[in-house]
Amino acid sequence: MKLIVQIPAYNEEKTIAQTLRDIPRKIDGFASIETLVIDDGSIDDTASEARKAGANHVVQLKTHRGLSSAFVAGVDAALRLGADIIVNTDADNQxxxxxxxxxxxxxxxxxxxxxxxxxxxxRSPHMSPFKRMLQRLGSWTVGLASGVRVADVTSGFRAFSREAAMQINVFNPFTYTLETIIQSGNRNLGVQCVTVRTNPPNRPSRLYHGVGSYLRKSIVTIFRIYALYKPLKTFFLIGLLLILIGTAIGARFLSHFLQGDRGGHVQSLILAAVFLIVGFQTMLIGLVADLISVNRRLSEEVLVRLRRMQAPASVRRERPQPKSTETEQPQSNETQWVWLVDEDKLDEAQPEGPAPGRRRRRRRGGTRQHAELPGNRGKHLAEEGD
Known part of the structure; x- marks a missing residue:
């Protein structure tokens, strides 16, 4: 098996060398371990320092595209390099x-x-109590959206099998951590958590500038990915909530109307009608989005097959055949499974003579169109004699 450790990096010339040195070079079960550094448009010497530290592969993006784009570029490169398992880690040696x-x-x-x-x-001493509370809340929310229980949803230290890496698509430019978990849960990929150690932080996070910014972006990301994979449920619940609000307001107007107050509260009637109409339209949007999601799933299947075709020949192994303990027998005329690609070629492969063991039935009467056929020889010679 081949393991590739990918490291997205942006202006990490001071820490990339230590991160590469800490990666083990031998692991049981792997014949090859390689490192892949994705330079996300760094303006310092991150790429050259990675080469000096012994990185096997370096992918340089021309401009700074963000963490998600660097992660996707690394996964694509690792798949092309024939990785059986891909490990992602941070360049700051966290x-x-x-x-x-x-x-x-x-x-x-x-x-x-x-x-x-x-x-x-x-229990991390490097996080404040407020950040710990937000972390637990975010993990609980992502667990509801994905259907899997993950204790640390923002951890960038994660591993993917080749099959899982081919099925993951990242759309959010903010981060890949939440999106990949929700996708894995909705694709029924087996997700597990293992306890890992961390090093003391050497700089503040560059992914967000404050807790408020991170919280806002995380909520938008979770809602967007959940609506992408479960659009009918998402918009149906929103539409149902709007209809319930409109029904409550309409019931209030009806109550006043039945009590004899028929001259006022027209605003409540208008507001109830607006909520009911918008709620119904939201449900229709969910139905249309669910139909569109079918095309998205088909497109993703095409992308997975394309990635499999682009894999190196060494990865596209044939299915191993079981070894037979009996002596090999001469090949018999048993039925074999074939792929019917071209019927003309299949006809050419058929034997010219009658099948063994079957007696040809002689045709009597009627005109023959081809004199060269065996059944027409007598008639052909008789015509020449005349």
Whole structure:
């Protein structure tokens, strides 16, 4: 098996070398371990420092595109390089590279396809109590949207099997951490968590400028991805809420109307009508979005097949055949499974003579169109004699 550790990096010339040195070079079960650094348009010497530190592959983006784009570029490059398992880690050496064997172990055993490194933020001394509370709240919310329980949803230390990496598509330019978990849950990929160690932080986070900004972007990301995979349920619930509000306002107007107050409260009637109409239209939008999602799923299947076709020849292994303990027998004329591609070629492969063991039935009477056929020889010679 081949393991590729990808490291998205942006202006990390001071820490990229140490991050690469901490990655183990030998892990049981892997014949090859390679490192891949994605330089996200850095303005310093991140790429050259990565080459000096012994990075096997360096992908340089011409401009700074963000963490999600660098992650996607790394996954695409790792798949093209023939990786069986892909590990993603941060370039600031936040995660202990010695825990990579623990991270990939569930995938090697076949018990998971996506493994998330749990930093145990509830007991982390590097986070404030307020951030710990937000972390637990975010993990609970992502668990509801994805259907899987992940203790540390924002952890960037994670491993993907080749099959899982081919099925993951990141659309959000903000971050890939939340989106990949929700996608994995909705695609029924096996997700597990393992406890990992972390190193003391050497700089503040560059992903967001404050807690408010991070919270706002995270809520938008969760809602967007959940609506993408479950549009009918999302818009139906929103539409149902609007209809209930409109019904309550309409009931209030009806109550006053029945009590004899028929001259006022017209505004309540108008507002109730607006809520009912908008709620009904929202449900229709959910129905249309659900129909459109079918085309999205078909497009994703095409993309997965395209990625499989672009894989190196060494990865496209044939299915191993079971070894037979009996002596090989001469090939018999048993039925074989074939792919019927061209009927003309299949006809050319048929034997010219009658099938063995079957007696040809002689045709009597009627004109023959081809004199060269065996059944027409007598008639052909008789015509020449005349």
């Amino acid at each position: 995660y202990a590279g010695a825990d990579i064997p623990k991270l990939v172990a569930p995938i090697v055993r076949g018990s998971a396809e996506v493994v998330i490194g749990d930093r145990e933020v509830a």
